[in-house]
Amino acid sequence: MSTSTLSQLRETDLSYRATLVGGAVGVFVLIALLGLVFPESIWASLLGIVTSRSTLESALRLSVPITFAALGGIFAEKSGVINIGLEGLLIISAFTAVITTAVIGPGTVLLTIPIVDVSLTAIWIGFFAGILASVLFSAIFAVVCIRYKADQIIAGLAVWLIALGLAPFVATVYYGGVNTDNLGTSLGTWTIPYLSDLGFFGAFFDASPAVYMMLVAVPASWYVLNRTAFGRHIRASGENPKALDTVGVNVSRVRYAGVLLSGFLSGIGGAALSLGLGQFIGNNQTMVNGKGFIAIVAYLFGNYNPVGAFGASFLFAGLDAVQIRLQQVQGYTLPDSIIQTIPYIMVIVILAFVGRTYIPSAAGEHYDSGDDNR
């Protein structure tokens, strides 16, 4: 009985997503039609924004941290550990990446001497330091959740809150303010000759190295999850850890791997975010500003499929990019603060639809192999 409802749930689920995607396409077509029919209207400028190369460029750039955090979240949750601390991992890696680059850069970091030249090597060392910090944080989270069986949600919130306090605090100690100084340089872009001249789609070939990494990481994650023994063990560990244990695979080890991978991937996302700008901004919710939580929505909407999660991340990032551009368009009376909420409204709409995502059965549950009873 329960089995048939499960598979039914998945079918209805698919149709929900199909409806949503269909709706999005419909809205786009409507905008396009309105824009073509009334060339002078707000719709025309909206169409211009949506189809411009620079919007695609910024959408790709903005989707990097969300996508990486979402991929990380998939590995952790598929293995049975809900990592709600993705936001914190993004913050800690974003901050560590910048401060490491600053510290080891040729210019001295301290306030007195302005930083003018930071070599690319320093940037990349900072990039890996950011990843390492995120992995270390996720390792603590993993030990607390797996070894000591803490509540995963509370431990995840702790990761976020600690990162949220720690990064601006250290920045204040170093720079006297919650923001770091601008490094004066960034990851920059890698331009691929010829392909980058492809007009609209040229944006894919004239992008930050992190964008290329993302475009590789998405299919790679899918492959690992679906085609390797490790991926199968991750899935089994989140569905029925006992089944995995009885065939002789160490469940804890698989879960540690899942959580550490989430730290690794989120670390790339966070480091790319701050090094893309060349600065860590610690105001309010920091420059990460909810991207880790949107990542959770993204992988839920993508139904734990890396490709779907990327699609969702790209959708949010795209809306964000459109929103930023819309603020520059004249000719309508909507206040900017309302425009800024568009991506978040979209998140709520989507959350209402994903209420029925198929969540791994054992996600959030501790697994006790029964060793203690022996």
Next chain:
Amino acid sequence: MSTAVHLDEITKRFPGVVANDEVDLTVERGTVHALLGENGAGKTTLMNILYGLYEPTEGTVYIDDEPQDFDSPADAIDAGIGMIHQHFMLVDPMTVAENIVLGNEPRKWLGTTIDRKRARQEVIDLSNRYGFDVNPDDTIEDVSVGVQQRVEILKALYRGADILILDEPTAVLTPQEVEELFYVFEELTEQGKTIIFISHKLGEAMHAADDITVLRDGKNVGTVKTDETTSEELAELMVGREVLLDPKAEPQAPGDRILSVDGLHVDDNRGIPAVTDVSFDIREGEVFGIAGVDGNGQSQLVEAITGLRTPTDGTISYKGRNITRASRRSRIDDGMAYIPEDRHERGLVMDFDLVQNSILGSQHSPKFSSGGQIDWPGARDHTERIIDEYDVRPPHATADAESFSGGNQQKFIVGREFEREPDFVVATHPTRGVDIGAMEFIHERLLDLRRQGKAVLLVSSKLDEVQGLSDRLGVMHDGELMDIVDPRNTTEEEIGLLMAGERTPTNTSAESPVGDAQ
């Protein structure tokens, strides 16, 4: 014939309990050996020792005459032992083939990638070799429990098991699937595999095993050849005294009508009609049985009567009042007790202790509460009484419901419901998963209620149970009440045909006389 397994004077002590007491067990290669005993007799502990889950306190395990020292199931698997647990260890959203190779996936490309083609082929070969009918590409959640069990067996065989241990393999199967399982046993033993299965059902052991070992209170009380023994002898070995295997209700004139169901239609969770146009009456001093293969609308019918599901059409009257839409609480207050079919979901709150569970449904009753406060000492006494009277083991009132075995949980639920002093009991599968001693006891209590002039609606998939206890027997098929028969003048075959949905003119109907009486 050689000896596959020999357990030599195995003793297993847990703090405060001796689970196995110098148990000897010898199993010949290529045979089916049943390990029979009541709940708590130590069957599962013994098999967990053989499977390396527990280390014996004393004694030695011999496999093929070699002494073994298993530290973990991995060692037992290496020695060719496979165990199929009562709760299947399968990953629901994965396919049959994925589950079978889990943990031992064939690889390609320097071990980076699963060779799915080879995995699938190996599963097909294995399944053909033993005559199993499984499709490697089906998803586990879409296949029946019987197929899931075969997947578990294949999983063990894939890992090279020669000796298969099955813990209560028939508990979750339909009668037809049980037959198929026993056929699988034959196939396996013909190819030299050895099977040990745990059961507390006499009939199954007699039917499927070559040898039967009976455990009682952790001791081996006898190993017998199946063709040299009788059910009565085995029952006596199991329980330690003579047992009444066939419940029989003595004739008794029924009283007034207490429940009447008229033209009832009920939908299931998906909104599909599950019960169509069902009508019957139950009178005081009567056991009304409902037979049928599980999933033919019995659950929804019972839920409508107990107030857990609203019917789409029709009426239910109880003690002369229309209660079709009455709340569950008002039904309980009116003396309707309910032994639910799923004890985990509806019978008990698993992480509550027995005291808390004992007053579920009676929490408003003045017996246990005053001024919005629960009388915990009173509830505790009440719990101790149930434990004592219904022989719930171990007798720990403050232990979580979860920590009890299925049979003891069931005894506790039955006790709680009967202690409400009900006028009408809805009992669904009241003896599912309990041992024969407890089964006899529950049957006796149901008949007691009948003697006291109470009414019972008994739903069970065990035909001998409903047939033996009921005064009248309704047979359901596909949501319809096929017929109401007199169980004493109807053969099992006739009921079986009705269960399969065939209406024959020869069925002896026992239409309720209620309509004309008084």
